[in-house]
Amino acid sequence: MTDGPRINPSILAADFVNMQSELARIPGADYVHVDVMDNHFVPNLTFGPQMVERIQATSPVPLDVHLMISDPDRWAPDYAELGAASVTFHLEAATDPVALARRLRSIGARAGVAVKPATPVEGLYDVLDEFDQILVMTVEPGFGGQSFMADQMPKLARLHDEARRRGSQVWLQVDGGIAESTIAQAAEAGADTFVAGSAVFGAAEPDAAIAALRSSAARHHRH
DSSP states (O other), X not given: OOSSOEEEEBGGGSOGGGHHHHHHTOTTOSOEEEEEEBSSSSSOBOOOHHHHHHHHHHOSSOEEEEEEOSOHHHHHHHHHHTTOSEEEEETTTOSOHHHXXXXXXXXXXXXXXXXXXXXXXXXXXGGGGGOSEEEEEXXXXXXXXXXXXXXXXXXXXXXXXXXXXXXXXXXXXEESSOSTTTHHHHHHHTXXXXXXXXXXHTSSSHHHHHHHHHHHHHHHOOO
């Protein structure tokens, strides 16, 4: 993993039939972002534990699992136990986010919490250190290929400034519409971890695309 901005390609944009070869195309990635959707919390269905277990077994890059599911209090620990390096659940779906984050950490995973565009982040200020990562969605969760929501940048900037004021080392991730044309805005607002789908897997040379995204984010990062 790099010390600078982290680039986590989303396999939602990969060729599912050739997943192992797709993962081999991104050795420069920091994590592989795996979107788990249950067709309940969001109107789409993707991977479950068995598929994630197979990806975990074959991926040369650690997994960053993003759970867009109902009842993560029950299901999220299963993904940590599969060996995922990072497990992020949605604030809107969790009954006890802090207890769940502690459970994930106790298993050995980094604990992340995600917020939809309409969800304020101020409620997380007093519990920042309970999480290793906060994911600010820059699209509505549930589908790939959506346009980047620039109106989420003030929320991200407030979160960044509050985290720095409190001395928190929490990672700030963005997911949705991240490409070379938008990553600078997210970095300027304070993001340090970026999920990119088609901008990586849609490129002729995915690993070169990762390097370009990382370079752009490093130039623009809010300190």
